[in-house]
Amino acid sequence: MATKLVFVIFILCCQMNLAQDLSKLYEDVNPAVVVILTEEKALKQVGAYSQMISSEGLGSGFLISETQILTAAHVVGVAERVLVQFFDGEIIGATVSSSFDEPDIALITLAFPKKNASVVTLGDSDRVKVGEQVFVVGAPYGLAHSLSSGYVSGRIKNGNASNPFTNSEYLQTDAAINTGNSGGPMFNLEGEVIGIVSHIKTITGGFQGIGFAATSNIVKELLLKRSIPWSGAEIFPLSEDASKLLNVPQKNGLLVQRVVRSSPYGKLGLRGGTVKATINDTDILLGGDIILAINGIRFEMTDETLKKLGDYAASVKSGDPIVLEVLREGKIIALRN
Structure with a gap:
């Protein structure tokens, strides 16, 4: 009986210590955590018509330097406006620097450094x-x-x-x-x-x-x-069957869903979708541009092509020429910066 009692007391003490440790850890890291407020465009159906409306979003993130914040790609990927609210209540605007949809990660940069910034580190x-x-x-x-x-x-x-x-x-x-x-x-x-x-x-x-x-x-x-610059476009890769349905003149293409107006691709004049549809149980927007090639690299859903595009994107510097070959309303055109 005494042995069981000692064991129970030991377990309770361990739990109390763990709770105290967690509380202390929270106090240490919490000031680095931020709230991210966004505004983006979303397609809304009104009767027989559809129109783009502004939609507010909410997410979280955390500081890794006085100007850099990590968050999820789906929080900021097509945001027209990004505001960051800090632990002390201060709000600072930010822009997206890099974003990857598949792992759902993004890096955003503050308009100016956060004073007395609390930061956290990435572990292994x-x-x-x-x-x-x-x-x-x-x-x-x-x-x-x-x-x-x-x-x-x-x-x-x-x-x-x-x-x-x-x-x-x-x-x-x-x-x-x-x-x-x-x-x-x-x-x-x-x-x-x-x-x-x-x-x-x-x-x-x-x-x-x-x-x-x-x-x-x-x-x-x-x-x-190896950060890749943010394009500002939400895209949907087309399979060979989907490409045939949309009369795409090659096996694969990138169907543009939404584009941030102030982004690199937005400034090129890339157009997003205007009509809601469902393909293979996936909701998408039709009517937007279909990207066929980026700076001469023709899009295919192969690892080799995606690696080429990744290497190219990682090498792009501000001011470098960008040429998008797109299919728009049945015609192939080139968009240039």
């Missing part, structure tokens, strides 16, 4: 093991700087390392993730960021214990080591 996600405790800080449903904790439940990795566009790696967790958490940091118990909160799997629409965060190592590789 390869060292993370299933069963480790983690915690997430973000703004679920607008409740800024909320904490949830849980465990790493698994790891999912897809893609070829030579091609940056289809690479992704996620940590699965049961830590609560809801609308507004996207882009926020997932921390280990050393206070290092090991993931960027991305999405959940759900039947009800709410959190059901299965959430995903892009790993810190995929972030380092794609956003920090």
Whole structure:
């Protein structure tokens, strides 16, 4: 009996120490977490007509320097306006520097440096093991700087390392993730960021214990080591069958969905879609430009072509010439800067 009592007391003490450690960690890292407010254009159906309207968005992110913030691609990818709200209440505008849809990660840059910035560091996600405790800080449903904790439940990795566009790696967790958490940091118990909160799997629409965060190592590789400039266009890759349906004069193309007006592709005059449709259970927009080639590199859904496009994009500097060959209303035209 005495042995059992000692064991119970030991377990309770361990839990209390863990709670105290988590509370202290939260106090240390929380000032680096930010709320991201966006405004983007969305297509709305009004009777027999459709029109583009402004839509407000909400997400989370975190500071890695006095000017740089990491977040999720779907939070800022086609945002016409990005505002960052800090722990002290200050709000600073930002622009998107780089973004990758498949791993759902993005880097944004502040309009001016944040004074007395609190920053966090990226840990080594390869060292993370299933069963480790983690915690997430973000703004679920607008409740800024909320904490949830849980465990790493698994790891999912897809893609070829030579091609940056289809690479992704996620940590699965049961830590609560809801609308507004996207882009926020997932921390280990050393206070290092090991993931960027991305999405959940759900039947009800709410959190059901299965959430995903892009790993810190995929972030380092794609956003920090070989950053590719943000294009400002949301695109949908067309399969060979879909290309035939749309009379595309080659096996594959990139169907433009939405374009940020002030972005590099927006300034070229690239046009987005105007009509909602569904192809193979996927909702898309039709009527926009279809990109056939970028600076002479003809688009194909092969690893070789995607690697060429990745190498080209990583080498682009401000002011370099850009030529897009697009299919628009049945005609092939060239868009140049």
